[in-house]
Amino acid sequence: MTRLSTATLGSARPGVIVPAYDRATVTAGIVHLGIGAFHRAHQAVVVDDLLVRDPSWGIVGASLRRPDTKDALAPQDGLYSVLTKDGDARSLRVIGAVLGVLDAPREKEHLLAQMADAATRVVSLTVTEKGYCYNAASGGLDLTHADIVADLANPRDPASAAGIVVEALRRRREAGIAPFTVMSCDNLPHNGAVSARVFAEFAEAVDPALGRWVRDNVAFPATMIDRIVPATTDADRGEVEALLGLEDAWPVMAEPFLQWVIEDKFVGTAPPFEMGGAEFVTDVAPYERMKLRMLNGTHSMMAYLGFLSGHEFIAQVIGQPAFRTFVSNAMAEEIGPTLGMPQAQTDGYAAQLLERFSNTALRHRTYQISMDGSQKLPQRLLGTITDRIAAGAPFERLALGVAAWMVYAGGVDEAGKPIEVQDPMRAAFAAIDPANLLDGYLALERIFPRELAGSPVFRAAVGAKLALLREVGAAEAVRRVG
Secondary structure, eight states, rough: OOOOOOTTTOOOOOOOOOOOSSSGGGEEEEEEESSHHHHHHHHHHHHHTTTOOGGOOOOOOEESSHHHHHHHHHGGGGEEEEEEEEEEEEEEEOOOOOEEEEETTSSSHHHHHHSSTEEETTTEOOOOOOOOOBOTTTTTTTTTSSSHHHHHTTSSOSSHHHHHHHHHHHHHHTTTTOOOEEOOOSOOOTTHHHHHHHHHHHHHHHHHHHHHHHHHOOOOOOOOOOOOHHHHOHHHHHHHHHHHHHHHHEEEEEOOOOOOEEEEOSSSSSGGGGTTTTEEEEEHHHHHHIIEEEEEHHHHHHHHHHHHHTTOOOHHHSHHHHHHHHHIIIIIIGGGSSSSSSSHHHHHHHHHHHHHHTTTTTOOOOOHHHHHHTHHIIIIIIIIHHHHHHOOOOOOOHHHHHHHHHHTTTTTTSSSOOOOOTTHHHHHHHHHGGHHHHHHHOOOOOOOSSSHOOHHHHHHHHHHHHHHHHHHHHHHHHHHHH
């Protein structure tokens, strides 16, 4: 079948939404690092809407590790489709906001030059938690991380996100060009503050004067992003091809829901993201906290407990009455009270999440969500637990989620079959004695802060849930904890 491209876009089938602007007039104003499925189903969709009003905000994307996205989108002139799924309903849209994709390892100089160009006013990132090379317990740059060690040894030829951003900023400073805004779009609590600290500390390690300049001149707005974007399958590609009438090498799938809350703190004028439904606020923290703890926290709990129970997809997990009760009670009784919001608001959000999790069309894999747990656990579960302990309140369901992660990260499922754990700390996990998981994991200070790891209440709760998982398995443990 004919491939999607600028030349063939006019052949798209009726009903397909196509760009409502002339792509030939669009210029690049944003460089996005980590142009994976989530960015293309979220931020790029918002930008696609605003290009009707201001064509100076096109996106140049960059893949930091693999050339897959470039290889898929380059023959398509950056075009790709987003298939929105809601039960049996489908809506297909072609996105034109991405002007090109760079493979950073092979095109690093091109990428750095694009970032150093005065036309680039925003550099955004979705590089996942591990891409910041930071210590999750302290929040600062991990100077022992292999990527950081390598970049500091040769800062003019960086590979990490921090190294690339700082080298581009150094070039702009030397050229007398104002810095760009650095906008983290990753699921990190206080992602603006984290990126500000990590990148400034990296810059300071390169040159103290550069570090001061970054701290004094670069804006790092916080953001909260929310949309469920499962991995694309061959079946998805076939469905898109039938709807589009053209071949799309890498379409992305998404739920109808999309939310983007942005701190109004930019160098110069911010892009008019509100044109695409984004919301500018003075304080992102309440939105971020609710989403990280309620959506991401329960997602991780369902992923580990659901995977161990033999469920492949989140919709299957939440479709089990015991799991639905467990997740609903976790949000209402353990997570919601830590948010400092009216109960009506958290209850309404919880009800909305249960329906979103139940969308059978998304086929969001528990294994996909389970990846990189060492980076996710502190933000998604441990902060909530710390607040519950401080309040003298129980956290039985959250403790079961942590215990399930420990079992999962151990690399063997309940049937004795190996789990291919994908995590930057998997070597450390493999060295833990299976007979003493609790002490082994709690000794990992990059995940568990000393105060929490040393809490008798925390140790007792997680230890009891580990024993329960060994005794009755994940599905029955969920039913009993309820």
